[in-house]
Amino acid sequence: MMSKTSCQFDGCKTRAIRRGLCEKHYFALWRAVKAKRVTWTELEEAGACLPPNQHRVGRPGDPKVAALLKKIEQRRDAKKAAPRKPVTTKSET
Numbered sequence: 080m081m082s083k084t085s086c087q088f089d090g091c092k093t094r095a096i097r098r099g100l101c102e103k104h105y106f107a108l109w110r111a112v113k114a115k116r117v118t119w120t121e122l123e124e125a126g127a128c129l130p131p132n133q134h135r136v137g138r139p140g141d142p143k144v145a146a147l148l149k150k151i152e153q154r155r156d157a158k159k160a161a162p163r164k165p166v167t168t169k170s171e172t
Contacts, residue, residue, distance in 0.1 A: 087128075099129040117151050125151055 086093050086101035093101035098119075100108065108128060111117050122128045127147050 098131060111148055117148055121151050121155075122147075 084095045084099070085091065086095050086104055087099045088101075088104050091101055091104060093103065096102050097105045105128075108117075108122055112119055112122075119128070119131075123130055125147060
């Protein structure tokens with residue numbers, strides 16, 4: 080018998096099919112992953128989805144897809160903007 084858990088996005092009562100998400104929300108995130116806007120690991124760390132082949136167990140809902148992706152992109156941009164150590168070459172030493 081299939082699990083009757085619902086999608087973990089706020090306000091979504093549709094049955095979860097993959098990664099704790101309904102078909103609509105799973106494929107919205109899948110398209111973002113395919114477009115390289117975000118990775119499944121980043122989504123898992125943000126609590127937006129479950130790892131593959133896991134069932135949702137009473138977790139609270141998460142923000143909508145667009146807001147979530149924006150937050151993750153801001154985090155990624157902040158990491159990119161962080162100052163890096165200068166690279167020294169053989170001619171500089």
